[in-house]
Amino acid sequence: MEEKTFRNYDAPDVSVAVKEHYRKMRKNQTLDYVRNMHEKYLKFDKPMDLWEAMRHLNSLIDVSDPDLDLPNVQHLIQSAEAIRAEGRPDWMQLTGLIHDLGKVMFLWGSDEDGTSQAEQWGMVGDVFVVGCALPESCVYPEFNALNPDMQNRTYSTSIGIYEKGCGIDNVDLAWGHDEYLYQVLNNHADNKLPEEAMVMIRYHSFYPWHSGGAYTELLNEKDEEYLKIIQDFNTYDLYTKSQKVYNLEEVLDYYQPIAEKYLGAGPIYW
Template sequence: MTILMEKPELVSQSDCQNHVDESKELVLDGGFPVPKSLSGEGFLAPEINSFGNSFRDYNAESERQKSVEEFYKQQHVNQTYDFVQKMREEYSKLNRMEMSIWECCELLNEVVDDSDPDLDEPQIQHLLQSAEAIRKDYPNEDWLHLTALIHDLGKVLLLPKFGGLPQWAVVGDTFPLGCAFDEANIHHKYFKENPDYNNPSYNTKNGIYWDGCGLENVTISWGHDDYMYLVAKENGTTLPSAGLFIIRYHSLYPLHKEEAYMQFVNDEDKENLKWLRIFNKYDLYSKSKVAVDVEKVKPYYLSLIEKYFPAKLKW
C-alpha cells in the first residue's frame, strides 16, 4: 500500500525557520489495494481496511459493525456534561499508579478498542504503526513521532487498576458537551436519549459557550484523549503545544474531519489543527495486520521518551 501526502506549508515545531513543504512517499505493507484516485488534498489513502471494508464505515453489515453501533449508542446516551466534569475531577488526581511511558505502552497489549471498525489488534501495534509511518515522512519532527506513540495510552482506563471504565467512557469519537449535538456525530440518532438533549442550557448551537472561545474552554466527552492530555500536562512534558493538542483532540472527528463546532476554535486552535489533520491520516490509514518489530524500534522511542518526559509519571 502506498500513501502519498502533499505537505502543507507549516512552521516546524523543532525549527521555526524550516517549512514542511516537500512531498514524500510513505510505503506501508498492509496489503491494501491501491486506490484509483487522489483526494482533493493530494493524499492517496487505502480504500479497504484490514476487514475488507471501507475505513470508518459505520454502516457496513458485519458483526464487528453491529458491536460498534451498540458501543456508540451507549456512549451517546451516557456521556453527559455532568459525567465529564465528574471524571475530570476524579482522574486529574493522578493517584492510580506511577510508571514510565514505555511501561504504559506495554500495558496496552491487554487492550482492544471496541469502537474501532477497522482493526482488532492489540493497541501497542497501532501506536507503533502510526508512529513509524509518520517517522518515515517527517524524520525531523521527533515530537510528532512520540506523539503518535503515546496518543492512545489513555486507553489504560479500560484496565481494572485504572478504574476499569466501560468502553463508552474511554474510546470512540469524542464530541462537545454543553451545546447541541451536531448531526456530524456518528450515529447521531442516539443522542435523543441523552439527558442533556432537552436541556435548554445545552441544546442551542453554542450552548454555554461563545464564538471563538477556544477548545480549551469547551467540555469534550470523557475518554482516553482527555486523560492522556491530563497525564502529559501535569507531569511536565516538554512536548510542543501541537503535540498536546493532538493527544487531546485526535478523536474529535466531528470537528477536524467534518468541520462541525468550528465556531468555537480560536487562532491557536486553527494552527494546531493543521498538525492534527496531518497526524490523523497516519493514525487512521497506517492500521495494518502486519506487525512492527517492537524490539527493533524500542531504543529509538525510549530516547524520545527520555527527551520529552520524566522517567516516571503519575497516572
C-alpha cells in the same frame, strides 16, 4: 486497505459491538458525567513507567474501531513507524507512539463509568462537546437524542453553556483517552513535548470537528492552526492501520532515547 475503506460505520461487516458502543457513549456522556470523570481520574497519584503503560495496551482492543482488531499497542507502533519512515520530527514520532496511551485508564477503570475492558464508552471513540447541541457529524447521529442533556434548554443550543468564539481549548469534551493523556502529560514536570504534540494528543478523536466541520460558532483563530495540525497527524493515525504486527521490545532501542528527551526517564503520574 485503501483510504476509502476506513471509518465506514455503515459497512456490512461493522460489528454490532461498535454501534452499541456509540449508543452507550451518546446516552451516558453528559456534562455532569464528564465533570465527574475529571474529578475521579485527574488525581495524578499512580506512578507508572511509560513502557509499562505501553505493554499494558497489549491487553486492550479498542471496541470502537471498525478498522482494526489488533491490540492497541500495534496501532501505536504502526503510527509511529509511518511518521518515522517519512522523516518527520522525533517529537512527532513519539507522539504517534503514545497518542492513545490514555487508554491505560482501563487498569483502574470500571464497567459503571465505561472505562473498563468490557465497557469502553467512557474511554474510546469519537468525542464531542458536552454542554451544547450534538451535531449531525457525530457517528450514528440517530443516537444524539438519547443524551439527557439534549432535554435541557441551556445545554441543547448550538453554543450551549459556552461563549461564541471561545475556542476548543475552553470547552468540555466527552471523556476519553485523549483528554486523560493530555492532562496527565500537562501535569508531568518533565514534559518537553511541543504544543503541536499536545494538540495532536488532545484532539485526535474529535472527529465531529476536525473531519465533520461542526462547532463553527465555538471556534476561534487558534483553532484554524489546530485544524492543520490535527489533519496532518490524522494521516498517520487513521491511514496507517494494517494487520502488520510489531514487537514493542524490538523498537524500544530507537524510541527510548526520544522518550527520555521529551518526557524524562522517571515515572509518569497517572
